[in-house]
Amino acid sequence: MWDRLLTNCNVATMDPAVPGGFGAIEDGAIGIQDGRIVRVGRRIDLAGYRAQRVEPLGGAWVTPGLVDCHTHLVFGGNRAGEFEQRLNGASYEEIARAGGGIWSTAKATRLASLEELVEQARPRLRALMAGGATTVEIKSGYGLDTMTEMKMLEAARALGESEKVRVAPTLLALHALPPEHRDARGDYVDMVVDEMIPAVADAGLAQAVDGFCEGIGFTPDEIGRLFEAADAHGLRVKLHAEQLSNLGGAALAAGHGALSADHLEHADEKGVEAMARAGMVAVLLPGAFYALRETRRPPVDLLRAHGVAMAVATDCNPGTSPILSPTLMMSMACTLFGLTPEEALSGMTVHAARALGLEGEIGTIAVGKAADLCIWRVSRPAELAYWVGLPGPERRIVAGEDANI
Numbered sequence: 218m219w220d221r222l223l224t225n226c227n228v229a230t231m232d233p234a235v236p237g238g239f240g241a242i243e244d245g246a247i248g249i250q251d252g253r254i255v256r257v258g259r260r261i262d263l264a265g266y267r268a269q270r271v272e273p274l275g276g277a278w279v280t281p282g283l284v285d286c287h288t289h290l291v292f293g294g295n296r297a298g299e300f301e302q303r304l305n306g307a308s309y310e311e312i313a314r315a316g317g318g319i320w321s322t323a324k325a326t327r328l329a330s331l332e333e334l335v336e337q338a339r340p341r342l343r344a345l346m347a348g349g350a351t352t353v354e355i356k357s358g359y360g361l362d363t364m365t366e367m368k369m370l371e372a373a374r375a376l377g378e379s380e381k382v383r384v385a386p387t388l389l390a391l392h393a394l395p396p397e398h399r400d401a402r403g404d405y406v407d408m409v410v411d412e413m414i415p416a417v418a419d420a421g422l423a424q425a426v427d428g429f430c431e432g433i434g435f436t437p438d439e440i441g442r443l444f445e446a447a448d449a450h451g452l453r454v455k456l457h458a459e460q461l462s463n464l465g466g467a468a469l470a471a472g473h474g475a476l477s478a479d480h481l482e483h484a485d486e487k488g489v490e491a492m493a494r495a496g497m498v499a500v501l502l503p504g505a506f507y508a509l510r511e512t513r514r515p516p517v518d519l520l521r522a523h524g525v526a527m528a529v530a531t532d533c534n535p536g537t538s539p540i541l542s543p544t545l546m547m548s549m550a551c552t553l554f555g556l557t558p559e560e561a562l563s564g565m566t567v568h569a570a571r572a573l574g575l576e577g578e579i580g581t582i583a584v585g586k587a588a589d590l591c592i593w594r595v596s597r598p599a600e601l602a603y604w605v606g607l608p609g610p611e612r613r614i615v616a617g618e619d620a621n622i
């Protein structure tokens with residue numbers, strides 16, 4: 218006797234082992250026991266099974282719960298005022314010189330208490346959940362000192378414990394140089410390597426370490442030191458790479474066994490080849506591309522040609538991607554980057570799970586995986602990427618439990 222049997226539904230398993238588009242099983246059913254999927258198949262093949270709760274879904278589509286594998290969801294304040302200033306004619310440079318930009322978020326984040334960070338992030342997390350997210354990665358990166366980075370990661374953990382969603386915490390250790398280190402870059406990297414990473418690893422506050430490899434961020438050499446320290450402490454790595462220019466970040470990350478390289482607008486074939494060899498995921502972030510009004514698109518054809526899996530995420534952050542909708546990202550991945558609706562949904566499920574190293578647990582509807590599911594009242598899964606402003610799934614299920622908010 219199972220706990221639940223979802224039936225009279227169409228199942229987009231997103232499981233590469235299931236042939237056909239979206240790994241679809243039409244007129245299907247899903248058995249759930251102890252929070253896990255115990256059986257998925259055609260309804261007639263599951264007809265003999267019994268469950269405490271049998272739930273006919275009237276032909277709805279069931280997908281894996283969406284996985285938003287790249288967000289900066291926890292931060293103090295926001296930058297709506299700067300958005301307004303820019304649209305009234307101020308340049309980024311003027312705003313930055315007046316103490317704005319990423320540094321204004323860092324100041325607000327340092328000033329906020331743990332509880333304030335949690336309560337400011339909660340409505341953003343709920344918006345992502347309402348849009349279908351059942352797993353959300355949350356990066357630190359606005360503390361720029363050990364104490365505040367740890368406070369951000371504690372806020373991420375508290376959110377995961379108090380909402381019906383899985384949170385994957387990432388230490389974004391080299392994001393920006395704080396003004397107090399403007400003339401001492403090396404000292405800042407030393408502090409991150411010698412103090413911040415060990416402290417975060419000891420406290421078990423992060424699953425991965427990230428950096429921003431960019432002219433306005435950190436150099437490949439500095440990122441190399443970051444990755445060695447992460448490795449020494451048993452943490453996986455990932456990298457913001459090739460967003461605004463090409464510094465060879467994708468290949469650097471590949472050389473360190475990274476889970477993913479993210480953004481990649483300026484990636485070249487060498488970088489893509491290195492990612493393919495390393496089995497890395499390319500995380501595409503159309504929200505930042507849109508908000509920055511970028512024109513150079515990530516090399517989707519190259520990624521396809523080399524068989525690099527593409528994930529799609531919101532990059533929710535106060536500066537370059539104030540995005541609160543996972544399905545909008547699927548739409549933009551299709552319209553702005555040329556992904557197919559199936560690639561876009563794979564990008565927010567199976568490949569996003571891999572970008573977090575959680576592919577054994579979530580991301581597809583398959584026996585043994587966690588029962589994290591979304592139920593959508595749509596006629597075909599392509600609708601998830603087709604509508605702009607889709608309200609979200611009718612129901613979310615996390616670890617086999619109803620998780621509507």
Ligand code: DI6
Nearest residue numbers: 319322429457534535536537
């Ligand atoms: N890339 C970006 O575009 C953002 N961070 C990053 O690594 C900028 C974040 C911000 O402006 O607050």
Ligand code: FE
Nearest residue numbers: 287289457532
């Ligand atoms: Fe980012």
